Amino acid sequence: MRITGVCELAPEQIAGCEEPLEAAALALVGAARDAGLSGPAAIDGLLVYDSITLPHLMAASKLAEYLGLRPAYASTVGAGGASPVFAVILAAGLVSLGAAQRVAVVHADLRGGAGQRQSVISRMASIVGHPQFEDPLGPTVASLYGLLADWLIREGGAGPKEFAEIAVSARMWAAHNQFAHRRDPLTERDVLDAPRIAGPLGRHDCCLITDMAAAVIVSGEPAGGGVRLLGTGGAVTHEEISQIDAADPLAGARAAAKGVYASTGLTAGDVDVAYLYDSFTVTVAMQLLAYGLDRGAGLAELLHVRGTRPGGGLPVNTHGGLLSAVTGGLSHLIEAVRQLRGQAEGRQLEGLECALVTGVGGVFSHHAAVILGA
Amino acid sequence: MADELPGEEQSTALSRAYWRGLHDGRLVLQRCVACRGWQHYPRRICRVCWGSELEFAPVVGHGELVAAALSHRTPKPQLRDRMPMPLGLVRLDEGPVLLARIEPAVDSGASVAFAPEETLRSRLLTFGPHY
Numbered sequence: 001m002r003i004t005g006v007c008e009l010a011p012e013q014i015a016g017c018e019e020p021l022e023a024a025a026l027a028l029v030g031a032a033r034d035a036g037l038s039g040p041a042a043i044d045g046l047l048v049y050d051s052i053t054l055p056h057l058m059a060a061s062k063l064a065e066y067l068g069l070r071p072a073y074a075s076t077v078g079a080g081g082a083s084p085v086f087a088v089i090l091a092a093g094l095v096s097l098g099a100a101q102r103v104a105v106v107h108a109d110l111r112g113g114a115g116q117r118q119s120v121i122s123r124m125a126s127i128v129g130h131p132q133f134e135d136p137l138g139p140t141v142a143s144l145y146g147l148l149a150d151w152l153i154r155e156g157g158a159g160p161k162e163f164a165e166i167a168v169s170a171r172m173w174a175a176h177n178q179f180a181h182r183r184d185p186l187t188e189r190d191v192l193d194a195p196r197i198a199g200p201l202g203r204h205d206c207c208l209i210t211d212m213a214a215a216v217i218v219s220g221e222p223a224g225g226g227v228r229l230l231g232t233g234g235a236v237t238h239e240e241i242s243q244i245d246a247a248d249p250l251a252g253a254r255a256a257a258k259g260v261y262a263s264t265g266l267t268a269g270d271v272d273v274a275y276l277y278d279s280f281t282v283t284v285a286m287q288l289l290a291y292g293l294d295r296g297a298g299l300a301e302l303l304h305v306r307g308t309r310p311g312g313g314l315p316v317n318t319h320g321g322l323l324s325a326v327t328g329g330l331s332h333l334i335e336a337v338r339q340l341r342g343q344a345e346g347r348q349l350e351g352l353e354c355a356l357v358t359g360v361g362g363v364f365s366h367h368a369a370v371i372l373g374a
Numbered sequence: 375m376a377d378e379l380p381g382e383e384q385s386t387a388l389s390r391a392y393w394r395g396l397h398d399g400r401l402v403l404q405r406c407v408a409c410r411g412w413q414h415y416p417r418r419i420c421r422v423c424w425g426s427e428l429e430f431a432p433v434v435g436h437g438e439l440v441a442a443a444l445s446h447r448t449p450k451p452q453l454r455d456r457m458p459m460p461l462g463l464v465r466l467d468e469g470p471v472l473l474a475r476i477e478p479a480v481d482s483g484a485s486v487a488f489a490p491e492e493t494l495r496s497r498l499l500t501f502g503p504h505y
Contacts, residue, residue: 143448
């Protein structure tokens with residue numbers, strides 16, 4: 001099982017699109033071309049993570065129709081931020097069954113325009129909070145992750161400097177990515193002094209809200225340049241924050257970690273580079289612990305001694321992630337593929353054998369993980 | 375109802391006992407008749423044993439503030455002049471976890487108690503320090 005093609009539209013390509021559907025179509029065609037495929041007959045399976053700003057009841061069918069595809073299987077995937085990684089797992093399942101040969105996973109949205117950002121923040125907040133028991137308090141998604149950040153600090157797992165280092169590290173990687181939306185230098189002081197959004201989280205602890213369009217092709221064909229899907233993990237523990245296991249908020253991510261390591265026969269120590277869903281800095285902090293990437297030494301040691309920055313012992317989100325590069329978890333998968341293929345240009349890592357890629361939906365609710373191999 | 379609390383307009387037959395309780399200054403949650411476990415929000419089925427006979431009863435209203443965060447922003451225009459608002463995750467002694475306003479604000483780890491008067495005054499579910 002392989003990812004045989006990837007495409008992430010450049011900001012100037014997306015700028016020409018007036019609807020998410022247009023951008024989704026361009027991304028799919030780009031990924032198919034990257035896989036050496038051309039024409040509507042090439043794709044027989046389609047999984048779409050739908051736009052938030054302009055959703056469609058049958059987004060995958062719509063995209064198939066738009067591009068003249070006649071896929072055997074097409075559907076939307078609704079697992080929040082876990083959707084891209086989860087969709088790749090589903091695609092691999094379709095291919096394994098022999099139900100489809102080449103499945104496209106697509107996500108495009110136009111969230112970065114004037115007025116769109118606030119509407120996306122409001123819509124996300126109303127999606128993740130119970131309408132009777134949580135939403136009336138007016139939390140943003142950041143408020144809910146701010147609670148998790150407070151929990152992690154009180155447990156001794158991290159402090160503000162660890163969160164800040166995650167933001168700084170992402171920005172240092174983004175400086176080497178020409179597609180990244182934020183490439184200006186960012187210091188620990190900048191992160192700590194920025195206006196607070198919720199609890200310990202300030203402005204630089206929150207992901208960007210940008211336009212985005214990306215696609216990958218999953219196939220069983222041993223096409224040149226493809227990277228192998230070595231194994232998968234997943235866990236769904238709750239949806240709303242009040243339903244989280246308050247005694248152990250890391251339980252879901254730890255279960256996904258256990259799954260992905262068991263299915264690949266690898267351990268945390270084998271992970272050469274990690275692409276961790278970074279809706280907030282705390283999302284990364286919690287996953288670094290849950291996936292055992294701190295090797296039991298704690299976040300302070302991992303972040304300040306081993307390092308996740310360029311040149312560090314455990315590179316994390318080498319494109320800049322959601323914190324500094326672009327919205328959407330497909331960017332993590334695509335960067336992992338670029339690195340494993342040796343196509344990451346000025347930020348190429350040497351001697352890579354495998355990459356861990358995760359997605360997180362809801363309020364640390366839905367976890368999906370894959371390990372990709374060169 | 376003219377004095378509906380925010381959120382109550384979304385209430386269903388299943389959650390009416392909770393809202394009626396709140397108006398009476400009590401925290402009324404759902405309990406499974408078979409396994410005696412509490413749950414919140416109210417459901418048709420017990421999430422622990424799948425029992426389908428469920429009742430409503432007042433909880434004591436004491437718990438631990440598992441996490442706290444001062445929320446500086448809100449998408450709700452009617453709450454903007456009340457920012458920043460201390461929010462917390464409260465784990466009740468009976469088990470369920472609630473998202474609530476914490477007034478006055480205290481650090482996580484503190485013992486907190488349901489504050490009925492402040493809840494009705496502020497019109498938002500509120501817990502305060504429990505001494």
